[in-house]
Amino acid sequence: MINRQTTLSINLVAFCRHLRQHDFTIGPSEEQDALLAINLVNPFESTEHFELCLQATLCRTPFQLKQFPQLYKDYWKELDQAVDSKTTEKEEKAQATQQSQKQPSLQALKSWLYGNKNTETIETATYSDGGFGSVTEQVGFSSQEMKVVFQLVQKLVRKIANRRSRRYQTTKKKAILDIKKSIRKNIVRNGEIVDILYKKKKKDNIKVVLLCDVSRSMELYSRFFIQFMYAFHSLFSKVETFAFATSLHHISKELNKNSINKSLQEVINKIPDWSGGTKIGASLQQFNAEFGHRHLTSKTLVIVLSDGWDTDEVDLVGENMKQIHRKALKVLWLNPLAGSGDWQPEVRGMKAALPYVDALLPFHNIESLSTMVNTMKL
Amino acid sequence: MATENIEQVNQLLANQGYIADPNIAMGIFLAQKLQRPLLVEGPPGVGKTEIAKVLAKAHNTELIRLQCYEGLNAEQALYEWNYQRQLLALKMMESETLSIQQKEDFIFSKDYLLERPLLKAITREKSPVLLIDEVDRADEEFESFLLEILSDWQISIPELGVVKATHIPQVIITSNRMRELSEALRRRCFYLWIDYPTFEKEVEIVQKKVPEIDKKLGEQICQFMLTLRQRKLDKVPGIAETLDWARALAALHIDHLDKKIVEDTLGIILKDWKDIRETSMSLSELLDQVGVQSKLH
Secondary structure, eight states: OOOTTSHHHHHHHHHHHHHHHTTOOOOHHHHHHHHHHHHHSOTTTOHHHHHHHHHHHHOOSHHHHHHHHHHHHHHHTOHHHHHHHHHHHHHHHHHHHHHHHTOGGGHHHHHHHTTOOSOOEEEEESOBTTBSSEEEEEOOOOHHHHHHHHHHHHHHHHHHHTOEEEEEEEESSSOEEOHHHHHHHHGGGTTOOOSOOEEEEEEOOOEEEEEEEOSGGGGGGHHHHHHHHHHHHHHOSSEEEEEESSSEEEOHHHHSSSSHHHHHHHHHHHOTTTTSOOOHHHHHHHIIIIIIHHHOOTTEEEEEEOOOOOOSOHHHHHHHHHHHHHHSSEEEEEETTTTSTTOOOOSHHHHHHGGGOSEEEEOSSHHHHHHHHHHOOO | OOOOSHHHHHHHHHHTTOOOOHHHHHHHHHHHHTTOOEEEEOSTTSSHHHHHHHHHHHTTOOEEEEEOOTTOOHHHHSEEEOHHHHHHHHHHTTTSOOOHHHHHHHHTSGGGEEEOHHHHHHHOSSOOEEEEETGGGSOHHHHHHHHHHHHHOEEEETTTEEEEOSSOOEEEEEEOOSSOOOHHHHHHSEEEEOOOOOHHHHHHHHHHHOTTSOHHHHHHHHHHHHHHHTSOOSSOOOHHHHHHHHHHHHHTTOOSOOHHHHHHHHHHHOOOHHHHHHHHHTHHHHHHHHTOGGGOO
16 A cells, blocks of 8 residues: 655645646545556656656546646646736636626616616617617516516426437336336236336436527627526526626526526626627637536537627637537527528628527517427427 | 556557557556546547457457447346246246246246346456447436446346456446536546547558558558648548558559549548548648649649
8 A cells, every 4th residue: 555644645635636726526536546546657767657647547538638737737847836826817807807897888787687677678789670770679578578488488498308318218108018028027927918018208308508698799688688597597407507708607506596686686796798799719618618528418408699799719619619519419599680581690600600500590589589489399 | 468567558559559659558557457447538530449459359358348329228238138038938837836936036047137248247257358339329327327337346136136246347438529428437437538640650550550551652641631630521530541541542552642542532531521522622732731742643
């Protein structure tokens, strides 16, 4: 057995802690593996073997493999510097949050949140049923409309929850005859089939990931989207929601509140870049890197709510949408501009994402939500 | 042959014609020594499955393969009772005065058990190499079920009792990342990522696997593949495609690449019509990049 009191083993445990701070899932069993592995490769003989040995025992994903060399270098060679940079980064982030909370672009939502909850109209140069141009679009909801949103989302949730898997489960009700199980059950009767067992397809355990664009170009639809997301969280437990403008923010916790006002307040506080620029590609990349391994499976329905306007590298959108499409069950893109008869997916981000989208649907008001719910196939 | 250090693993793999990077040798060495499954991920055709085949050959042991697919369930992976034989046995026992318990004991014995790969792997006298191939194609339920086997190395058969592993097999799990594997499965395995090879490594592989090929042609093929992989393709060709192409060109007694040969044999390396069409259209430019322009005409 190895002596755990050596400086190397103490440093190794501290290194594991360092990795944990960077989202490596390392527990006592991984630490033990690393210590045992080091015992097998003489670490003092070859530094390359030492690094490879730690990499083999502590990394579990390609993303971690990519991060590992730098983290290794930081810890073993530039430890002090690594700590400093982390503190600075945190301070910068806190400052950015404070500044962005003062952005005037949030005022509309805040005023709605803190009192002016009437149905209102906003003059804007964007899309309406009538087409592009300076038009008037209804964006608020009365309590009656909120009720309709809940009913429609309920219908959508039922559709998702009732999707059938390829696997079978035994049932007593008349369905498909389960020959194997019927024989097994009747073996005590010398194989004479008396009790017949049936099987039916199990319900699939579908999860939903909502990726919502909250950049300036989507400001007009923010309320509708917030209410849609809030209704989704109220009615369905297996949903994770992320909002993005220039970066990605996980807002599931904020949406799981008792009142929509409280949710909205917390969501606004959580997103410093609300109504800011749009970096769809970078946000999707962040999603894939940080959350993809946890939330994207063959049973995940990904719903992107965005108009596809992107100011970033357009290649990033395609690459990351491809990755999402490959891993997820289906990808739906809900675009508030798509309801117009002459609308074409010509904007860069939308064009790049289109090959990796299973369905592109309009989504800007209750009617479009209703159409989406009725036409969506899983 | 037990391996005591990484150099020995390298040697063992090289003897079987597998050119391994240091991280591959390290992963295999630690997985063997600490008896942990090795999860190998990477793009298709880079030699993930080959690791298991090579290890089985190198250790002169059996390779047991479980090919995963959507809908794969425990019965297909573990064991199944041979119901047809059981029914026949019951019919033959009809005239005998045996109790139900006696009949059950008889038909639920090992003679009527159909061993599937996982049960096979833990009951062999000599520790085999168990290859769980393309685990990402199986459902998440199957993955959870796999966790139990990989941590306890025993299988519970209600009619027979618990079957414990005689030897812990060396497990290689491969995934093409069609979907993300669970954190729990990852944590039970050591992890290895195999990427497309460097030019030098690919040349070495081609020369080792296709010794009859002209040395210069081998280099041209590898350079072509390297350049091709940098393009946006739907199905990026792996080492397997390089080797297929090299073998095909060697069989045609070709000693250098030219446009016509590449055009005629593009279907060996590209498996998507859109990729073939787009590559054919820009073939001159591609060959120019590879450096075989002088031989175009």
